[in-house]
Amino acid sequence: MASNDDVFTIVIRKRSWWFWALALLWLALEVVFLQTALASVREGEYRAAAMSWVAAAVLAAAGFIAWFRRGGTRWSGEPNAQSE
Amino acid sequence: MNEKDSSKKVGRRRFLKAGGVLAAVGALGSIVALVTGSERSGKVRKRARWIRVVDRPTLGETTADYKRFSGRDMFALYVPLKTQHDGVGSFEAEQASKAKRLATLMAAKRPGFTLPDQILSEGAWTVMHSAKPGAGLLSWTRISPHPQGETAALRYVDSPEEMASTVKTAARLYGAGMVGIAPMNEAYFNLKVPEDGPPQKGAQPQEKSIVFEDIDVPEVTDIRFAIPKRMKWVVTIAIPMDLDLLTLAPTPLGDTASALGYSHSAFVVSSLAEFIRGLGYQAIPSVNDTAQSVPFAVDAGLGELGRLNKLVTPEFGPAVRLCKVFTDMPMAYDKPIDFGLVEFCRRCKKCAEACPSRALSFDNEPSFNTKGPWNNPGHKAWFEDSYKCFQFWQKSNSACGICLVSCPYTKGKEAWIHDGVKATASVAPAADGLFRILDGTFGYGKQHDPGQWWKYSSQQDKRG
Numbered sequence: 001m002a003s004n005d006d007v008f009t010i011v012i013r014k015r016s017w018w019f020w021a022l023a024l025l026w027l028a029l030e031v032v033f034l035q036t037a038l039a040s041v042r043e044g045e046y047r048a049a050a051m052s053w054v055a056a057a058v059l060a061a062a063g064f065i066a067w068f069r070r071g072g073t074r075w076s077g078e079p080n081a082q083s084e
Numbered sequence: 085m086n087e088k089d090s091s092k093k094v095g096r097r098r099f100l101k102a103g104g105v106l107a108a109v110g111a112l113g114s115i116v117a118l119v120t121g122s123e124r125s126g127k128v129r130k131r132a133r134w135i136r137v138v139d140r141p142t143l144g145e146t147t148a149d150y151k152r153f154s155g156r157d158m159f160a161l162y163v164p165l166k167t168q169h170d171g172v173g174s175f176e177a178e179q180a181s182k183a184k185r186l187a188t189l190m191a192a193k194r195p196g197f198t199l200p201d202q203i204l205s206e207g208a209w210t211v212m213h214s215a216k217p218g219a220g221l222l223s224w225t226r227i228s229p230h231p232q233g234e235t236a237a238l239r240y241v242d243s244p245e246e247m248a249s250t251v252k253t254a255a256r257l258y259g260a261g262m263v264g265i266a267p268m269n270e271a272y273f274n275l276k277v278p279e280d281g282p283p284q285k286g287a288q289p290q291e292k293s294i295v296f297e298d299i300d301v302p303e304v305t306d307i308r309f310a311i312p313k314r315m316k317w318v319v320t321i322a323i324p325m326d327l328d329l330l331t332l333a334p335t336p337l338g339d340t341a342s343a344l345g346y347s348h349s350a351f352v353v354s355s356l357a358e359f360i361r362g363l364g365y366q367a368i369p370s371v372n373d374t375a376q377s378v379p380f381a382v383d384a385g386l387g388e389l390g391r392l393n394k395l396v397t398p399e400f401g402p403a404v405r406l407c408k409v410f411t412d413m414p415m416a417y418d419k420p421i422d423f424g425l426v427e428f429c430r431r432c433k434k435c436a437e438a439c440p441s442r443a444l445s446f447d448n449e450p451s452f453n454t455k456g457p458w459n460n461p462g463h464k465a466w467f468e469d470s471y472k473c474f475q476f477w478q479k480s481n482s483a484c485g486i487c488l489v490s491c492p493y494t495k496g497k498e499a500w501i502h503d504g505v506k507a508t509a510s511v512a513p514a515a516d517g518l519f520r521i522l523d524g525t526f527g528y529g530k531q532h533d534p535g536q537w538w539k540y541s542s543q544q545d546k547r548g
Binding site for chain 1 (some may be wrong): 327328331496498499500501504525526527528530532540
């Protein structure tokens, strides 16, 4: 969002279908790893739980970094507004 | 872009997003349904779709050598084999040494070997120890008083599918984890029922023959067990073992899982046999006695024969105890299954590596080569060296079970990921090697701390 005095410009970036597919896959994997971590603690499989926590954390970090760094026009396949 | 166009564009975008989300949810739902397969159709319980029904067992190849087994398992064979290997008196010396070690471990209160640990197992054996083939709980004839008057002649009759469904529902109520109906196969029967307990010194073993005869009612006499030839159906049952206990093997506390499994088996088959008799048919309950349980379980589609030379089920792995009821009640048969186990076992070998006595086969392919008189020849399998296995039991001061725990198919029911892995292994054997590595990396199959069990279990609600 950019501002110039009293004028605000809202930029709505179009994201392609495969972005949403990847995001859903990321979300599904996050849910699976977190569920595995919690279930493994209940089953007394502490190493599996630790590995699952680590996998969930790494995946979460990777997802958020990708979200912030690659978000915007580059995902849409449209020309980058700043490069025009 | 005017306001009208903009609102139109936003609407389409929203529509596409909603469509994408719906498609993804649909796809995920399909995957969940594929994995869980928990839906029911009427009274029929359906299994996961990755468990394929096949006409022949995946490891069922037999030759003309396949005959009825002697019935003498490792418990009966160990004393003569030990004497043959290590000389006269070696068995007695081994038992004395074992008793001394056990006393020392109990006095030192070693976790898994304390007095409560030992006695917990003894308590769990109680029902099984009072169940003798053909008598009491495992009676071959009706235990309850016979009904009098008009109800005496009543008989439950329905379609074979409905009769099978009724019996399976009753079996599950009594405690069965899995139930299947297999056709009778006389070749799976033992030749004899061995005498109870170790043979008396100098006395001939008191064994009773098992025979099939044209009779209406099963007969148990001083010299024989007679099975009616009209009994063409075998209700095969798997009882899941308690994983919290089994993961404590090899300790007396871990042995409690087997003890409970056997006692539950005795309860389930005796209850189910009495239920079938009440419906107007004959029924013979059997735990480990009378016939081999594994081939019936394979034929009934409970699982496949794995590298351990034991049944491996898709749901509980090999951590089950098997039992069965022979009956003349007509029911629809189940078929064998294929969930990719044989291919997985070829590559995995985790059980063979985990076995402390090196009793399990490392061969890439199953074969007809048996390892000793405890194996029944004439069928293809990964045969095990039961003598080595049993020797480890003596050295470890308890029964074992490490192979059951180490199998990648032995998993708790809490984590969804296990069903996903099993489903993938079933349809994509190329991933088997990766799953084997991950199973080890995640630390599955390791012994849990026996010292924590009493504290941990006291906090659990075991009422089911």
